[in-house]
Amino acid sequence: xxxxxxxxxxxxxxxxxxxxxxxxxxxxxxxxxxxxxxxxxxxxxxxxxxxxxxxxxxxxxxxxxxxxxxxxxxxxxxxxxxxxxxxxxxxxxxxxxxxxxxxxxxxxxxxxxxxxxxxxxxxxxxxxxxxxxxxxxxxxxxxxxxxxxxxxxxxxxxxxxxxxxxxxxxxxxxxxxxxxxxxxxxxxxxxxxxxxxxxxxxxxxxxxxxxxxxxxxxxxxxxxxxxxxx
Amino acid sequence: xxxxxxxxxxxxxxxxxxxxxxxxxxxxxxxxxxxxxxxxxxxxxxxxxxxxxxxxxxxxxxxxxxxxxxxxxxxxxxxxxxxxxxxxxxxxxxxxxxxxxxxxxxxxxxxxxxxxxxxxxxxxxxxxxxxxxxxxxxxxxxxxxxxxxxxxxxxxxxxxxxxxxxxxxxxxxxxxxxxxxxxxxxxxxxxxxxxxxxxxxxxxxxxxxxxxxxxxxxxxxxxxxxxxxx
Numbered sequence: 001x002x003x004x005x006x007x008x009x010x011x012x013x014x015x016x017x018x019x020x021x022x023x024x025x026x027x028x029x030x031x032x033x034x035x036x037x038x039x040x041x042x043x044x045x046x047x048x049x050x051x052x053x054x055x056x057x058x059x060x061x062x063x064x065x066x067x068x069x070x071x072x073x074x075x076x077x078x079x080x081x082x083x084x085x086x087x088x089x090x091x092x093x094x095x096x097x098x099x100x101x102x103x104x105x106x107x108x109x110x111x112x113x114x115x116x117x118x119x120x121x122x123x124x125x126x127x128x129x130x131x132x133x134x135x136x137x138x139x140x141x142x143x144x145x146x147x148x149x150x151x152x153x154x155x156x157x158x159x160x161x162x163x164x165x166x167x168x169x170x171x172x173x174x175x176x177x178x179x180x181x182x183x184x185x186x187x188x189x190x191x192x193x194x195x196x197x198x199x200x201x202x203x204x205x206x207x208x209x210x211x212x213x214x215x216x217x218x219x220x221x222x223x224x225x226x227x228x229x230x
Numbered sequence: 231x232x233x234x235x236x237x238x239x240x241x242x243x244x245x246x247x248x249x250x251x252x253x254x255x256x257x258x259x260x261x262x263x264x265x266x267x268x269x270x271x272x273x274x275x276x277x278x279x280x281x282x283x284x285x286x287x288x289x290x291x292x293x294x295x296x297x298x299x300x301x302x303x304x305x306x307x308x309x310x311x312x313x314x315x316x317x318x319x320x321x322x323x324x325x326x327x328x329x330x331x332x333x334x335x336x337x338x339x340x341x342x343x344x345x346x347x348x349x350x351x352x353x354x355x356x357x358x359x360x361x362x363x364x365x366x367x368x369x370x371x372x373x374x375x376x377x378x379x380x381x382x383x384x385x386x387x388x389x390x391x392x393x394x395x396x397x398x399x400x401x402x403x404x405x406x407x408x409x410x411x412x413x414x415x416x417x418x419x420x421x422x423x424x425x426x427x428x429x430x431x432x433x434x435x436x437x438x439x440x441x442x443x444x445x446x447x448x449x450x451x452x453x454x455x456x457x458x459x460x
Contacts (some may be wrong), residue, residue, distance in 0.1 A: 028258050108393060109339055117397045153391065153410045160390020161383070163338060167347045180383045183417045 011049045014039045019060045019102025024108055027057055036039055057106055058116070064103035065123040077197060080190040083128065083199050084182050085208045087158055091175040092205025094162075094170035108163050124155045132189075140194045157181055177200045241279045244269045249290045249332025256339055257287055258413040287336055288346070294333035295353040307427060309365035310420040312411050313358065313439045314430050317388055323434025324392075338393050354385045362419075370424045380419055387411055403433045 017039035021030045032053055036046060050056040093100055107120045128151035135141045163179040182200040190198065199207065248306045251260045259263035262283055266276055280286040324330055337350045358381035391407040412430040420428065429437065 026258070028256070100391065107397075121237065121394050121397055149410050150414065152394070152407070153387075153414055156391035156394035156407060157383075157387030158390060159393055160388060161386035163389055164351050164382070164386035167337075167351055177382070177386060180379050181387065184380065184383055185414050188414045188417050 004183055010041060010045055014041060014049055014056070015059060015063060016099050018056045019063070019099040021102075022060060023098065023102040023105045024143055027106055028051075039172075058119075060099070060102050061106050061117065061120060062103075063099050064107070064120050074149060078140055078190075078194050079131055080137060080140050080186065080194050081198055083131045083135065083154075083189075084186065085204065086124075086131075087154070087178050087182065088125065088200070088204040089208055090158075091178045092209070094171060094174060106160065108159055108166075109138070121155060121159070125151045128154055135194075136192075140190060142163055142189060145189055150185075154181075154185060157185070167216070175205065179204075237279075238451075240271055240275055244271060244276055244279055245289060245293060246329050248286045249329040250292070252287060252290060253328065253332040253335045257283075257336055288349075290329070290332050291336050291350060292333075293329050294337070294350050308370055309361050309368060310370050310418075310423050310424050311415065311428055313361045313365070313384075314416065314428055315417075315434065316354075316357065316361075317384070317408050317412065318405070318430070318434040319438055320343075320435070321408045322439070324401060324404060334392065338389060338396075342455065351385060351389070355381045358384055365420075370420055372419060372421055375419055380415075384411075384415060387415070405435065409434075411450070 014035070018030075018035045021035050021038060025034070030053065032043075032046065035056070036043060039046070046056075050059065090100075094104065103120070107117050109117075125148070129147045132141060132145065132147035132150055136147060138146070141147075158181065160172070160180070161181055162174060163170055165174045170214045179200050179202050182198070186195055186198060188198065233383060236243055237335060248260075248265045251265050254265070260283065262273075265286070266273060269276070270444065276286075281288065293434065304360070320330075324334065333350070337347050339347075355378070359377045362371060362375065362377035362380055366375070371377075388408070388411065391411055392401070392404060395401045396406045407434050409430050412428070416425055416428060
C-alpha cells in the first residue's frame with residue numbers, strides 16, 4: 001500500500017472513530033483520548049491529520065455532505081423524485097452509517113461551544129435549491145415556488161423530524177416521518193402530474209439505492225469505492 | 231407578601247435564572263453556582279425547590295408548555311388559525327422570553343445526559359392533535375388528514391426550522407421561516423375556504439396576542455397575571 005493510501009485510510013479511521021465518540025458523548029464530553037483508543041492510532045498520527053478536537057469535529061460535520069448520494073444521476077423519473085430521494089436515502093443511511101450519525105449529532109446539537117454548525121444546513125440548502133431550480137426549468141414545479149425558500153424549509157423541517165425522532169425513539173421511525181413530511185410539502189411544490197408519480201413511501205431510500213445500483217451495472221460504470229458508499 | 235407568595239416568586243426567579251444559564255451554556259456546562267449568582271438566592275433556597283441540576287432542567291423544559299398561549303379562546307376565525315397561531319405566537323415570544331429560550335435549548339440539544347427531552351414534543355403534539363381533531367369535526371380539515379401524523383410533522387418541522395434559524399442567524403428570522411412552513415403545509419391540511427382566510431404572515435404572533443387582548447378587554451375578563459404572559 002502506497003504511503004499516501006495509508007494516510008487516507010488512517011484519516012478515515014480517525015474520522016469514523018471520532019464520529020462514534022461524538023455521537024455517543026456529544027462534543028463537550030468527547031475526549032481525544034477516547035477517540036485515539038477507538039481509532040487505534042497514535043497521538044502523533046491523529047495530530048498529523050487534525051490539529052484539535054474542533055478541527056476533527058468540523059471534518060466530521062462536513063463528512064455528511066461528502067456521502068455519495070446519487071444526486072443528478074441519469075435515469076431518475078423526475079427532479080422532484082431526486083429531491084425526495086435526498087431525504088429518503090439520508091434516513092436510510094442514518095441507520096447504517098456511524099459517520100453520518102456523528103455528523104448529524106454535531107450539527108443538531110446546540111452546544112456550548114462556538115463550533116460552526118451552519119455548513120451542512122447551507123450545503124443541503126444549496127443542493128435542494130439547485131434541484132428545485134432544475135425542476136422549475138423542466139416545468140415540474142408550481143409557479144409560485146421560490147426555490148431557496150422551499151429548500152430551506154425542507155432542510156430545516158427534516159432536521160427537526162430527525163431531532164424529534166431521536167428524542168422520542170432513537171430514530172427508529174425517521175423514514176416514516178420523512179414520508180409524512182414529503183406527503184405534506186410536495187403538493188405545495190410539484191405540479192400534479194409529477195406529484196402523482198412520486199415514490200415517497202417508507203423504504204424509498206433502499207429502493208433508490210438499489211435502482212442506482214442497477215443503472216450502474218447496466219451502464220457498466222465501475223462500482224463506487226467502499227469509501228464512497230460507507 | 232405571604233410566605234407562600236414569596237416561595238412562588240423565589241421558585242420563578244430560580245427557574246428564570248436557570249433558563250438563562252442553560253440557554254447560554256448548555257446543560258452540561260451550566261453550574262448551580264452560576265444559577266445561584268444570577269438568581270441572587272441562597273443555596274438552601276435553591277435546593278428547597280429543586281433537588282438537583284437535572285430536576286431544575288426538567289422544570290425549565292416543562293415551562294414551555296405552561297406559557298399562556300391563548301389556545302381555545304373564543305373569537306378565533308377558525309381552528310386552523312388557532313393551529314397556525316400556536317407556532318406564530320411561539321416565534322414571537324421566543325424573541326422576548328428568556329425562560330422559553332432556555333426551555334427550547336434544553337429540548338433541542340441532544341446532550342450527553344439522559345435528560346428526558348420528549349415531554350415538550352409530546353405536549354405540543356397532543357395540543358396540535360386536539361386542535362386538528364376539533365377542526366376536522368367542524369369541516370375545516372381535508373378528509374385524508376390523520377391528525378396525529380400532521381401534528382407530529384408540524385411540531386417536528388417547527389423544531390427544525392428553529393434549530394436552523396439558531397445555527398444560521400441566532401433566531402432572528404424564525405418568524406419568516408414559520409410563515410414559509412405554514413404556507414407549504416397548510417394547503418395539505420385545511421380546506422380551501424378556510425385556507426384562503428388564514429393569516430400566516432410574519433407579525434401574526436403579535437397580531438394574535440393583540441387580538442386576544444382586545445377580546446379580553448371587551449369581555450371585561452380580568453387581565454392575565456404577569457407570570458401568565460411572561
